[in-house]
Amino acid sequence: MNLSKFGKKFTGVSGINELMIDLADAMNNNTEMLMLGGGAPAHINEIDALLRGRMNDILNNKREYEAMIGDYDGPSGNTEFIKALAELFSREFGFDIKPENIALTNGSQSAFFYLFNMFAGDFPDGKRKKVLFPLAPEYIGYSDVGLSEKFFVANKPKIEFIDDHTFKYHIDFDSLKITDEIGAMCVSRPTNPTGNVLTNTEIDRLGQIAAENKIPLIIDNAYGTPFPNIIYVDATPVWNDETIICMSLSKVGLPSSRTGIIIANPEVIKAVTQMNAIFNLAPGGIGPVIALELIRSGEIIRISRDIVKPFYKKKMEKAVALIKEEFEGINYYIHKPEGAMFLWLWFKNMPIKCSELYERLKRDGVLVVPGHYFYPGLDEDWHHKQECIRISYSQDDKIVEEGIKAIGKELKKVYN
Numbered sequence: 280m281n282l283s284k285f286g287k288k289f290t291g292v293s294g295i296n297e298l299m300i301d302l303a304d305a306m307n308n309n310t311e312m313l314m315l316g317g318g319a320p321a322h323i324n325e326i327d328a329l330l331r332g333r334m335n336d337i338l339n340n341k342r343e344y345e346a347m348i349g350d351y352d353g354p355s356g357n358t359e360f361i362k363a364l365a366e367l368f369s370r371e372f373g374f375d376i377k378p379e380n381i382a383l384t385n386g387s388q389s390a391f392f393y394l395f396n397m398f399a400g401d402f403p404d405g406k407r408k409k410v411l412f413p414l415a416p417e418y419i420g421y422s423d424v425g426l427s428e429k430f431f432v433a434n435k436p437k438i439e440f441i442d443d444h445t446f447k448y449h450i451d452f453d454s455l456k457i458t459d460e461i462g463a464m465c466v467s468r469p470t471n472p473t474g475n476v477l478t479n480t481e482i483d484r485l486g487q488i489a490a491e492n493k494i495p496l497i498i499d500n501a502y503g504t505p506f507p508n509i510i511y512v513d514a515t516p517v518w519n520d521e522t523i524i525c526m527s528l529s530k531v532g533l534p535s536s537r538t539g540i541i542i543a544n545p546e547v548i549k550a551v552t553q554m555n556a557i558f559n560l561a562p563g564g565i566g567p568v569i570a571l572e573l574i575r576s577g578e579i580i581r582i583s584r585d586i587v588k589p590f591y592k593k594k595m596e597k598a599v600a601l602i603k604e605e606f607e608g609i610n611y612y613i614h615k616p617e618g619a620m621f622l623w624l625w626f627k628n629m630p631i632k633c634s635e636l637y638e639r640l641k642r643d644g645v646l647v648v649p650g651h652y653f654y655p656g657l658d659e660d661w662h663h664k665q666e667c668i669r670i671s672y673s674q675d676d677k678i679v680e681e682g683i684k685a686i687g688k689e690l691k692k693v694y695n
């Protein structure tokens with residue numbers, strides 16, 4: 280195949296692609312594998328039952344069902360759903376959000392492809408701009424979406440030690456430089472992989488920096504408020520003309536519906552809508568129809584607050600308690616788990632690299648994600664990049680428990 284630059288870039292070897300194949304292989308060929316590596320949400324019985332009930336109602340309503348599967352929506356997405364979202368967000372965020380501030384995408388992952396490439400890359404005046412991640416480590420899924428080379432730049436964090444085994448990353452504002460070559464900033468809040476939630480002060484300050492520099496601040500709210508609300512600390516959202524909030528129905532329990540939501544100023548929304556028309560004709564309509572009543576009634580807030588959040592919080596607490604027992608004697612730190620569904624474990628001065636730990640754990644039957652993948656834009660050699668792993672606590676308790684025990688056992692061998 281004679282491939283274009285685009286073809287080469289998106290079909291070539293990428294770290295994340297190799298890792299995903301590796302994870303899928305291990306899972307398919309070994310059903311005994313303890314999967315602490317993926318980012319899939321859990322199946323929560325009450326949520327599954329609720330969504331099944333909603334699906335039954337749709338199936339029993341001839342017009343609704345046929346419209347759901349048989350009609351294209353417009354390129355910004357299902358208008359009823361967007362209207363209901365605007366009302367919900369205005370109520371919940373306390374901001375004036377109208378339907379023209381919202382567009383849907385096929386999963387929020389594709390929103391990042393649009394937004395990053397809109398604001399960074401090659402510009403008509405010959406300039407080249409980048410997306411800045413103010414706080415590394417950041418979400419692995421951003422790594423390869425840029426259409427040009429050297430697309431990202433990331434800032435190393437400040438590290439706060441909270442107790443003997445807990446730490447938290449903060450944005451190092453002293454070293455955060457917004458040069459001419461920065462086209463946009465992006466943070467995930469809560470952060471995948473660390474479970475960090477940027478403080479209200481950090482977010483306010485980023486908002487001000489974005490406004491002063493007239494660049495967008497993209498906030499990836501895939502785990503945040505008001506849904507799925509997998510966030511265990513107080514976190515106030517920000518909103519102004521420079522803020523773009525990306526949300527998703529995935530982590531409430533609808534990942535296969537591929538429903539992403541962008542909230543932004545009308546100019547950005549218009550641009551996203553035009554891209555939707557070109558790349559997809561229209562975003563998928565199944566998720567919006569399933570979730571419409573939940574959004575309209577505000578029930579989505581209740582289920583996120585009363586079912587989804589407590590479910591993950593309990594699992595997080597169990598996982599942390601078990602780590603404390605099983606990792607006794609090991610020089611480990613857990614990033615303060617403030618949200619999402621991951622624990623970020625740091626083994627300070629570990630004698631091997633996290634990629635080797637990953638291989639050893641795979642041999643022991645446990646899958647984790649080695650931390651070095653989570654530094655898009657941070658090319659510098661920094662030992663910390665080799666000392667962390669991400670584990671997910673979304674799987675069944677038994678799997679998480681056995682996985683953590685096996686990690687503790689392997690670490691003891693590593694340190695001895």
Ligand SMILES: Cc1ncc(COP(=O)(O)O)c(C=O)c1O
Nearest residue numbers: 318386387388467471501527529
């Ligand atoms: C931080 C973050 N952002 C975005 C996404 C993309 O989610 P989706 O495309 O399913 O909306 C994920 C998925 O795991 C994520 O962890």
